[in-house]
Amino acid sequence: MLKFSKFVLLSALLATAAGAQAADEKAAADKPAALVNGVSIPQARIDMRIKAAAQQGQPDSPEMRKAIRDDIINLEVISQAATKNGLDKQPEIAQQLELARQSVLAGAYVQDYAKTHPIADDVLKQEYEALKARVGNKEYKLSHILVESEDEAKKVEAELKKKGAKFATIAKAHSKDPGSKDNGGELGWAVPSNFVQPFAEAVLKLSKGQVSAPVQTQYGWHVIKLEDTRELKVPTFEEMKPNLEKRKQQEAVQKLIEDLRSKAKIE
Incomplete structure (x- = not known):
């Protein structure tokens, strides 16, 4: 019973101390950091900017605090x-302020x-298992040549079958993909699963060194080469957890927005 009483007392003291600290912090935050033509700039506004700077990796220092102030x-x-010049009354500025x-x-x-x-x-x-x-x-490891039509893709396919033909050379000459053309089509x-379905399905059917028949996607016609494969080391759950959490939170927020819209009267 004595131990329990001490525990309760300690908890109460800690709660009181925490409350006093919070009150002190609130008082400090409410204290004006500066007066500009009689208008108070609260310390909390400066503290908010200091916190944002720290989150972006900027080291806290008197110089940094002065610069923010x-x-x-x-x-x-x-x-x-x-x-004073009435700019806040201009319709466009007023709309920007309201949007902010x-x-x-x-x-x-x-x-x-x-x-x-x-x-x-x-x-x-x-989500991780999925x-x-x-x-x-x-x-x-993939390379591809992207062209606009099936006829062009068949010509590329025929050219690749010629003796001594090099995929990279033909990709540089014919591919319409600006992201990989100059690298010989290398992806x-x-x-x-990173690719659209028809492309992904074609990749899974290829053996190392093999070139696909023309494949159509919404981007055009592809001729794909499988350069190599290797075992994929999937990060652990703990390593992936922050990204998974962010993704699920985004999904939850999107659903929240949809729910709010469904309940709102929009005319």
Whole structure:
């Protein structure tokens, strides 16, 4: 019983100390950092910018804090001048200000929703297993030649069958893909699921060194070469967890937006 009483007392003291610290922090945040023509710039505004800078990897220093304070003072000075000239009353400027206000509110709402609706680990693990199944256990080193028509693709195919023909040379001469043409059609290492379905299906049918028949996708006609394969080392769940969580949160937010729209009266 004595141990329990001590525990309760300790908890109360810690709660009181935490409350006092929070109150001190709030008082410090409410304290004006500067006055510009009688307008107060709260310390909280500067602290917010300092926090954002730290999150971007900028080291905290007196010089950095001074630069941020000066920047915010400059913004206040310019804003007051703009307001004095009536710019805030111009329709276009007023719309921009309203959009900025809505953007901040919407961002806060989404962040609050993500905080109060965390993604459960079992959901993330299901997503991880589905991802593993989708990407498989093999990577493919690919090259391709992209042309506009089936006739062009067949001509490329025939040219590749000629003795001494080099895929890279023909890709540089004929491919319409600006991202790979200059590299001889090289796409590098990838998993089939990275590509559109007809392309992926064609890749899975190829043996090392083999060239596909012409394949049509929404981008045009492809002639694909499988250069090599290797075992794919899938990152562990813990390594993938932050990305999986971000993806599932984005899906949840998208659903939230759809739900809000469905309940809204939009005319």
